[in-house]
Amino acid sequence: MKICVCVKQVPDPNLPSRVDPATRRLVRNPDQSILDPADEYGVETALRLVEAHGGEVVAITMGPPSAADALRRAMAMGVNRAIHVSDPALAGSDAPTTARVLAAAIRGEEPDLVVCATEATDAYSGMVPGALAEALDLPQLTFARSVEIDGTTVTVRRDVELGSQVIQTQLPALLTVTASIAEPRYPSFKGVMAAKRKPIDERTVASLGLEPSAVGEVGARERVLSVEEVRTEKQGKVVRDDGSGSSVDEIVAFLQRIQVV
Amino acid sequence: MATRRIWVWTELFEGQPHRLSLELLTAARELGSAESILLGPAGDDAIATLGTHGAAVVHHGADQAYADCLVEPQVATLATLIDRESPDLLIFPSTFTARDVLARLVGRLGLGVVSNAVGIDYDGEELRVTVPYGSDTQATITIAGPAPHAVQVRPKAYAAEAVGGQAEVRPVDVPVDANACRVKLLETTQQEALGPNLEEATVIVSGGRGLGRPENFALLDTLARQLGGAVGASRAVVDAGWVPYSYQVGQTGKTVKPNLYVACGISGAIQHLAGMKGSKFIVAINQDPDAPIFEVADLGVVGDVLTVVPELTKRLNG
Numbered sequence: 001m002k003i004c005v006c007v008k009q010v011p012d013p014n015l016p017s018r019v020d021p022a023t024r025r026l027v028r029n030p031d032q033s034i035l036d037p038a039d040e041y042g043v044e045t046a047l048r049l050v051e052a053h054g055g056e057v058v059a060i061t062m063g064p065p066s067a068a069d070a071l072r073r074a075m076a077m078g079v080n081r082a083i084h085v086s087d088p089a090l091a092g093s094d095a096p097t098t099a100r101v102l103a104a105a106i107r108g109e110e111p112d113l114v115v116c117a118t119e120a121t122d123a124y125s126g127m128v129p130g131a132l133a134e135a136l137d138l139p140q141l142t143f144a145r146s147v148e149i150d151g152t153t154v155t156v157r158r159d160v161e162l163g164s165q166v167i168q169t170q171l172p173a174l175l176t177v178t179a180s181i182a183e184p185r186y187p188s189f190k191g192v193m194a195a196k197r198k199p200i201d202e203r204t205v206a207s208l209g210l211e212p213s214a215v216g217e218v219g220a221r222e223r224v225l226s227v228e229e230v231r232t233e234k235q236g237k238v239v240r241d242d243g244s245g246s247s248v249d250e251i252v253a254f255l256q257r258i259q260v261v
Numbered sequence: 262m263a264t265r266r267i268w269v270w271t272e273l274f275e276g277q278p279h280r281l282s283l284e285l286l287t288a289a290r291e292l293g294s295a296e297s298i299l300l301g302p303a304g305d306d307a308i309a310t311l312g313t314h315g316a317a318v319v320h321h322g323a324d325q326a327y328a329d330c331l332v333e334p335q336v337a338t339l340a341t342l343i344d345r346e347s348p349d350l351l352i353f354p355s356t357f358t359a360r361d362v363l364a365r366l367v368g369r370l371g372l373g374v375v376s377n378a379v380g381i382d383y384d385g386e387e388l389r390v391t392v393p394y395g396s397d398t399q400a401t402i403t404i405a406g407p408a409p410h411a412v413q414v415r416p417k418a419y420a421a422e423a424v425g426g427q428a429e430v431r432p433v434d435v436p437v438d439a440n441a442c443r444v445k446l447l448e449t450t451q452q453e454a455l456g457p458n459l460e461e462a463t464v465i466v467s468g469g470r471g472l473g474r475p476e477n478f479a480l481l482d483t484l485a486r487q488l489g490g491a492v493g494a495s496r497a498v499v500d501a502g503w504v505p506y507s508y509q510v511g512q513t514g515k516t517v518k519p520n521l522y523v524a525c526g527i528s529g530a531i532q533h534l535a536g537m538k539g540s541k542f543i544v545a546i547n548q549d550p551d552a553p554i555f556e557v558a559d560l561g562v563v564g565d566v567l568t569v570v571p572e573l574t575k576r577l578n579g
Contacts (some may be wrong), residue, residue: 059539097370114392124512125376130364139443142361160357166448209340221373225401241564245572254560256540260521
């Protein structure tokens, strides 16, 4: 079985995110960027499926040269090899374009399964996996909490507003996973060392047979017109508790003032 | 110019229109003619509810296949309807199904799309969508190229309003292609009431990593009961398995706007703030004086949540 897992390098979500006023894009500092934690669940899922059924896992990313670090991390976890689509023309690509580019990189691999996170932790749009499934003409199983493969039948349990659902399709298919699916492994020292020698296939817009004018910022239909500060009129009072619960007077007074107690 | 046609992706929840679809009818009414797209079997009362919330038209496809198969039949029908009727704008709520359908439709038609919107407007002919963007900035985004444009809207950006009215029902006669039915729904089981009713609660007491251990979550149950509220959680502790997903407040969980939000041991990652910063009053208790949660708090307490919360509970009892 061959599994392609899509990953992305994102700004560390534990740090405040900033928008560059000139480009109106999120500031992406490579030194403060990591493999999206949401993608680690996809990598883990792919690795477990291959451990159970045999085969290989290929990680795919679209991103600047520094995004190779995210691929190395995935390979340190156990992914066999990687494809890195990197091209200055891709900067500022929107979700449909990203999906088309990933599809072009994945198509030749003819995977049995494509695994994605539910959404990236920087933009949270969640549009790429579904658009990718459409571009590859694959059925999509989304928001998986667990996954089982039996022959060519893939069955997913997921939690939605209506309750817990069991959904099923036939391979090849695209799967998106949630954080409930499996605890991602931490790369071992051996894994980190091995990852340095694993191959990364570097692709450009031209090598994928795409038109530069159809991708990146020029091809994007979404246009940021302006970025405004959101005034948080909060920044209220901050008190320090001395360790004995001394702040409780303040809290009770506040709750009384807003008439909760 | 002609009235804009605004299509609202409509889902049912327990036989009635989903609350988030009703919220979007308010947005659609403000922008033009509100039309519901409702695929799947539905009762007359559900359709009547759409009318009273401002839908001028309900495009209803009653085929059972929409209930038995996921995503692809809905996308195929939508694509056909869009081609035939040329709506100006498609708006989708932030539900699981809506996201699945929209993402695939975007892939099929190459639509321009904006997600996570908190406001939609037109400036003349130009669409203006407001989205949170960065920790303390928001962006105004437009979509270039031909209509229809698509926007997915965050919960509670608009309030559902029963304005009265009756919708004209137009049956959707697009045949469902059996080949599009590749993903089958085998089973749906109701969860144990899906956890706390965070959307309706006026007070929410929410916990994060700062509680140290899952057992300490019980402290929040007590405080929430005293304040007449529900218990929520940050993504970190949901991921860690302390409480079920139904407790999660944040960008990927629930968006809440209670009268009072008490954040206990939550640092306030952007992902969490996105789901709760619309709360009217926020009290934050956290050990770290630099935690971002204090930037949105009306009252911040720098201290150990395991000391402060029990002390507060004792005082409220006394």
